Amino acid sequence: xxxxxxxxxxxxxxxxxxxxxxxxxxxxxxxxxxxxxxxxxxxxxxxxxxxxxxxxxxxxxxxxxxxxxxxxxxxxxxxxxxxxxxxxxxxxxxxxxxxxxxxxxxxxxxxxxxxxxxxxxxxxxxxxxxxxxxxxxxxxxxxxxxxxxxxxxxxxxxxxxxxxxxxxxxxxxxxxxxxxxxxxxxxxxxxxxxxxxxxxxxxxxxxxxxxxxxxxxxxxxxxxxxxxxxxxxxxxxxxxxxxxxxxxxxxxxxxxxxxxxxxxxxxxxxxxxxxxxxxxxxxxxxxxxxxxxxxxxxxxxxxxxxxxxxxxxxxxxxxxxxxxxxxxxxxxxxxxxxxxxxxxxxxxxxxxxxxxxxxxxxxxxxxxxxxxxxxxxxxxxxxxxxxxxxxxxxxxxxxxxxxxxxxxxxxxxxxxxxxxxxxxxxxxxxxxxxxxxxxxxxxxxxxxxxxxxxxxxxxxxxxxxxxxxxxxxxxxxxxxxxxxxxxxxxxxxxxxxxxxxxxxxxxxxxxxxxxxxxxxxxxxxxxxxxxxxxxxxxxxxxxxxxxxxxxxxxxxxxxxxxxxxxxxxxxxxxxxxxxxxxxxxxxxxxxxxxxxxxxxxxxxxxxxxxxxxxxxxxxxxxxxxxxxxxxxxxxxxxxxxxxxxxxxxxxxxxxx
DNA sequence: GTGCGAGTATGA
DNA sequence: CATACTCGCACC
Numbered sequence: 157x158x159x160x161x162x163x164x165x166x167x168x169x170x171x172x173x174x175x176x177x178x179x180x181x182x183x184x185x186x187x188x189x190x191x192x193x194x195x196x197x198x199x200x201x202x203x204x205x206x207x208x209x210x211x212x213x214x215x216x217x218x219x220x221x222x223x224x225x226x227x228x229x230x231x232x233x234x235x236x237x238x239x240x241x242x243x244x245x246x247x248x249x250x251x252x253x254x255x256x257x258x259x260x261x262x263x264x265x266x267x268x269x270x271x272x273x274x275x276x277x278x279x280x281x282x283x284x285x286x287x288x289x290x291x292x293x294x295x296x297x298x299x300x301x302x303x304x305x306x307x308x309x310x311x312x313x314x315x316x317x318x319x320x321x322x323x324x325x326x327x328x329x330x331x332x333x334x335x336x337x338x339x340x341x342x343x344x345x346x347x348x349x350x351x352x353x354x355x356x357x358x359x360x361x362x363x364x365x366x367x368x369x370x371x372x373x374x375x376x377x378x379x380x381x382x383x384x385x386x387x388x389x390x391x392x393x394x395x396x397x398x399x400x401x402x403x404x405x406x407x408x409x410x411x412x413x414x415x416x417x418x419x420x421x422x423x424x425x426x427x428x429x430x431x432x433x434x435x436x437x438x439x440x441x442x443x444x445x446x447x448x449x450x451x452x453x454x455x456x457x458x459x460x461x462x463x464x465x466x467x468x469x470x471x472x473x474x475x476x477x478x479x480x481x482x483x484x485x486x487x488x489x490x491x492x493x494x495x496x497x498x499x500x501x502x503x504x505x506x507x508x509x510x511x512x513x514x515x516x517x518x519x520x521x522x523x524x525x526x527x528x529x530x531x532x533x534x535x536x537x538x539x540x541x542x543x544x545x546x547x548x549x550x551x552x553x554x555x556x557x558x559x560x561x562x563x564x565x566x567x568x569x570x571x572x573x574x575x576x577x578x579x580x581x582x583x584x585x586x587x588x589x590x591x592x593x594x595x596x597x598x599x600x601x602x603x604x605x606x607x608x609x610x611x612x613x614x615x616x617x618x619x620x621x622x623x624x625x626x627x628x629x630x631x632x633x634x635x636x637x638x639x640x641x642x643x644x645x646x647x648x649x650x651x652x653x654x655x656x657x658x659x660x661x662x663x664x665x666x667x668x669x670x671x672x673x674x675x676x677x678x679x680x681x682x683x684x685x686x687x688x689x690x691x692x693x694x695x696x697x698x699x700x701x702x703x704x705x706x707x708x709x710x711x712x713x714x715x716x717x718x719x720x721x722x723x724x725x726x727x728x729x730x731x732x733x734x735x736x737x738x739x740x741x742x743x744x745x746x747x748x749x750x751x752x753x754x755x756x757x758x759x760x761x762x763x764x765x766x767x768x769x770x771x772x773x774x775x776x777x778x779x780x781x782x783x784x785x786x787x788x789x790x791x792x793x794x795x796x797x798x799x800x801x802x803x804x805x806x807x808x809x810x811x812x
Numbered sequence: 813g814t815g816c817g818a819g820t821a822t823g824a
Numbered sequence: 825c826a827t828a829c830t831c832g833c834a835c836c
Binding site for chain 1: 813814815
Binding site for chain 1: 831
């Protein structure tokens with residue numbers, strides 16, 4: 157029995173007697189209720205045994221919630237491994253892995269229409285003869301056909317795949333999944349968001365036929381979510397695709413795991429123990445001897461490390477092929493190039509971008525990527541560019557609408573009489589305009605052109621192949637039928653200026669994801685990057701060479717001693733609690749305590765407190781030992797009911 | 813997390 | 825010596 161208690165020192169199985177009346181329904185993997193320390197608690201039956209190691213008296217199971225075996229042996233072992241890897245508890249992992257039960261869905265789980273599981277499709281998929289004979293879009297990569305052939309032969313190839321720009325990638329993923337399914341194995345595909353899931357869903361339906369796969373999307377509603385998950389757990393469908401939470405989907409006979417755009421921070425689970433989909437899928441591939449495909453337009457340092465260690469092969473296209481599919485990219489970072497046009501100027505659009513966009517609008521839609529969402533923007537003195545601060549409280553001023561006066565974000569005071577304390581000037585300008593503000597300004601710079609805004613909660617999936625300006629924040633770019641005629645990537649310095657070690661890698665990833673939606677250069681597709689052209693990251697986009705850039709990034713992180721070159725642990729909490737935690741911890745000899753610094757105030761709940769973050773670093777080989785030491789310290793603290801929670805995170809994404 | 817027994821403080 | 829409380833630990 158694995159009891160659902162949140163305490164680190166209780167993270168181990170407990171034995172219970174199975175009363176005769178429950179003997180039939182108490183199958184391994186089922187949900188049960190037991191009395192634990194007097195309390196009725198939920199749990200999962202791990203397995204049944206004739207004898208117990210426990211010297212004391214055993215309590216009996218209270219109730220079998222349902223005989224459905226929701227915790228498969230594979231997922232139980234995986235949850236244990238993930239907990240050990242991330243210094244967390246198995247119960248925490250299972251809370252992420254197994255969706256809440258929906259009794260009606262369980263009783264009536266019946267294949268339905270649409271994107272859900274169709275007619276039971278547990279048998280091998282039969283691919284159309286064409287798909288079986290030809291590598292299709294995979295033929296564009298020298299190693300592509302070999303990867304598919306290895307899959308088709310029942311082997312377990314592992315690839316880090318740098319996808320060619322364009323809209324073939326969902327098809328490529330579906331082909332790989334179909335190839336695994338044709339050998340009678342299962343496939344699991346994880347993508348960052350709903351837009352990408354929709355694309356993969358459609359591609360899977362084309363390649364596999366109806367009813368052969370399940371889409372596990374967040375926000376389906378509990379009943380539908382559980383129904384589809386059950387269809388996967390029961391082996392009624394062998395191909396599952398989904399967003400982050402699907403990384404734990406109990407796909408039967410797993411033969412292939414796929415992760416798309418592994419650099420997207422949506423792949424990092426924000427709940428304890430903070431596992432990352434890349435790591436979890438790699439563990440699963442290892443455990444199930446399954447193939448792995450980690451792909452994206454860009455390349456992360458982490459994926460590069462998988463290639464460097466020999467864990468995976470690189471699947472990339474040859475340079476001439478890249479040139480055939482990539483758009484023309486030009487960078488313009490010089491302020492003197494700012495457009496004369498006043499409206500374009502206030503949208504921070506250089507003249508080259510303006511000219512390119514105007515010309516491209518004759519042919520089709522033009523994408524404008526703006527790296528800040530929302531409407532609220534920081535403001536600075538129009539003349540000397542000193543950050544504008546509230547005269548009363550010193551808080552930062554912001555504007556909410558283009559014609560509204562600036563307002564303090566701390567005290568809310570709006571000061572019409574604002575004067576710059578540095579130069580006496582009386583007007584402010586937006587430092588970075590949100591996408592809606594940019595859209596307003598662009599509408600004035602391109603009179604008569606339709607302007608579409610996509611971002612945040614108002615995301616648009618696709619736009620028709622008609623002239624329109626499409627203003628979007630990174631990750632919310634709609635697809636354009638046939639590709640955009642051009643794209644303008646505004647304010648490159650905002651992305652590059654993020655206080656993050658991986659700022660350049662992340663900027664390149666966002667640029668490439670937008671630029672990949674543009675028609676190839678041979679068809680006139682052009683991308684204007686508003687950033688200094690001489691920067692290595694700009695050059696990487698211009699040459700469409702994410703691999704070299706990622707290799708450099710990995711080398712830098714090795715030199716700096718940052719993940720993935722090392723394992724890092726972050727302990728966050730009240731100062732005394734973190735100090736107590738560290739005193740409790742017996743660090744492995746190779747571990748190095750980097751130091752304790754004030755933690756950035758996370759949310760309102762954490763604000764005000766005296767919170768700190770301690771960092772520990774260890775060579776990769778010592779990662780498990782470090783996690784075990786941190787787990788032991790956490791267990792000792794929870795056993796003693798120490799006040800002040802310490803959050804333990806391994807290789808936290810936001811740190812890098 | 814809760815529940816409980818041992819140990820310790822406190823006061824009639 | 826009776827009662828009130830804290831502390832530490834087991835929880836199957």
